[in-house]
Amino acid sequence: DGGITQSPKYLFRKEGQNVTLSCEQNLNHDAMYWYRQDPGQGLRLIYYSQIVNDFQKGDIAEGYSVSREKKESFPLTVTSAQKNPTAFYLCASRMTGTNQPQHFGDGTRLSIL
C-alpha cells in the first residue's frame, strides 16, 4: 500500500541525547514536511524539503536538523539543543507542481526520560 511510514511510534530521549525520527514515503512525492504538535496548539512547521538535497527551515527549526539524501526519506534529528522536545511529531508529503494537499503519517511521540 502507498503511504507514509513513521518510526518508531514511541521514542524516549535522555537528557543531552540526540534522537532521530524516521519518515519514509512510497507515494513518489517530491515535497516532505516535519511538524510538531502540542496539545491545544495545532501543527507547527519545523522543516520542509521540496527536492532531494535541499531543505528549508520552518517556523520552529531551532534544536532540530534534517537531511534529504533520497526522495523517499526525510529523517528528523532532535538535538540536545531542543530544550522542550516532548511532543507528537508528524511527517507529511505532497506532489509538487500540483494543488494536491499534504498527506500525513501516523506520527512519533517523543518523551523525555
Add this chain to the structure above:
Amino acid sequence: QKEVEQDPGPLSVPEGAIVSLNCTYSNSAFQYFMWYRQYSRKGPELLMYTYSSGNKEDGRFTAQVDKSSKYISLFIRDSQPSDSATYLCATRSNDYKLSFGAGTTVTVRA
C-alpha cells in the same frame, strides 16, 4: 494574532446531531482550505479540500468557505460515534505552506 483561529471546543453531541465547526483566518492570500480529521495517537487524514467560496459536499460532510468574511466551516450531518475525533482546519497560499487551527475535539455520544 494567529493566522488561523479555530473554535476550541470541546464539543459533545448526541448521535444523529449536526456538528458545526468553525475557523477564521487573517491572511487574504490564503486560497486553499482543508479540513483534517485526527483520531487519538494517529496522524491527520484529509476530509475536505476546497479552493473556492461556497459549499462542497461529500457524503455527510459539508465544507463551507466565505472568503469575504475569511470564515470556513465544516458541518457533519447525522453524526456517528465514529466521528469522535479532533478536527483541524488548515489554509495555505500559493507557497504550499499550511497554517493550521489548534483543533476542535468532538465527542459523539451513542
